[in-house]
Amino acid sequence: MKLSTQNTVRCLSLAVLSLFAGLAQAHTGHGTSGLADGLAHPLGADHLLAMVAVGLWSVTALPAHKAWWGPATFMLSLIISAALGAAGLSVPFLEQMISLSVVLFGAMLVLSRQKMPVPLGLGLVALAAALHGLAHGAETPAGGLATYAVGFLASTATLHFGGVAFGLGVRKVLAEKSTWVMAGLGTLCSGAGLYLFSQL
Secondary structure, three states: OOHHHHHHHHHHHHHHHHHHHOOOOOOOOOOOOHHHHHHHHHHOHHHHHHHHHHHHHHHHHOOOOOOOHHHHHHHHHHHHHHHHHHOOOOOOOHHHHHHHHHHHHHHHHHOHHHOOOHHHHHHHHHHHHHHHHHHHHHOOOOOOHHHHHHHHHHHHHHHHHHHHHHHHHHHHHHHHHHHHHHHHHHHHHHHHHHHHHHOO
């Protein structure tokens, strides 16, 4: 591994680890400002890591020019399950399963070179997104779901876009070595998910 690649991996590692300074399980609670709460909710470490990882995985594992499939699948499942969560649907151990979804997305990044079937990958994205959506919906503020959903969908789309853009940049700059960088990022992501799980 060349020095420039090592430096890239180190910088990315520090960036991921820095998320834990103040974001570990940082959820917004039941506020009254729907749009602001919606914009802030996905910035908890578990949600943030999952959404960026979906963007990275989509660039790495999906067919060329189809990277939008992963984020679109995530957001569709997210809004449907958020509506169910706002209506009172819940599942046991939701926070633990959300942390494990971060582990899952990290593993998907590590294994992205194996090219799992696209329907399977998108199915896992939708399943994990449903867990995140239930958590979003359960914390719907008093003002209702509509403006809150606009906020968390906007933040989610931004995080997905960041993951896709970063993944495309890594692939362009590092070419064949990009798969190893993605595997390293996936390992860090899974490790972060296990850390979050251990804090519950």
